Amino acid sequence: MSSISFEKKIAEAFNLKDERWLKHANPWSIWTRFATLPFLVVAIWSRAWIGWFCLIPIAILIIWLFVNPTLFKAPKHLNHWGSKAVLGEKLWSERKTNPVPKHHYTPIHILTILQTLGSILLVIGLWNFHLYLTILGASIVYMAKMWFLDRMVWVFENMKNQHIE
Incomplete structure (x- = not known):
């Protein structure tokens, strides 16, 4: 069994190391x-209107997801809910x-499964141009992600006295 978690591999893919x-x-x-x-949903859906040109906004958004964590300064304090979620x-x-x-x-694990199920519904909805399935999938992804982030705040609060690099 690998000594690196799946989430750690994702973090490394987004170059989230040390001060990042x-x-x-x-x-x-x-x-x-x-x-x-x-x-991203609108960019993917836009293939119905602009065809292959939809790849331009999709690429820009994917680049944004990779670059975003490096663009901002470290916060002055870690009292913000979102800061605690990220460090969790x-x-x-x-x-x-x-x-x-x-x-x-x-x-x-339950919240990760819910995010995955929501993502599957979202992809199916986007693939088939099914508006309600797309909205349902995106809603499930967002609700599960918010709950997941709230749990990450809890993880952070339980472990905040340990060294965070």
Whole structure:
């Protein structure tokens, strides 16, 4: 079994290392990145109107998702809910080397499954131009993600006395 979690691999793909986690904990980084999904949905849906040109806004948004965590300064304090959520995600991604309290595992796994199911509905809706399925999928993704982030705040609060790089 790998000593690196799936979430840690994703964090590495987004180049979230060291001080970049703190930069991403800036509320501007969190909320501007979080707000990207509706734009991505419209960009994908726009293939009905602009054909292959839809790849331009899709590419811009994907680049935005990768660049966003590096654009903002580290926050002056970590009292913001979103900052705690991001740092909780950091702790969760490192759980194989820095154990997270076990009572978080089941809710986090359930919320991850809900996000995945919402994503599947969203993709099916987008693929078939099914408006209600697209909206349902996006709504499930957002609700599960918000609940997940709230759980990450809880993880952060439980572990905040440990060193955060």
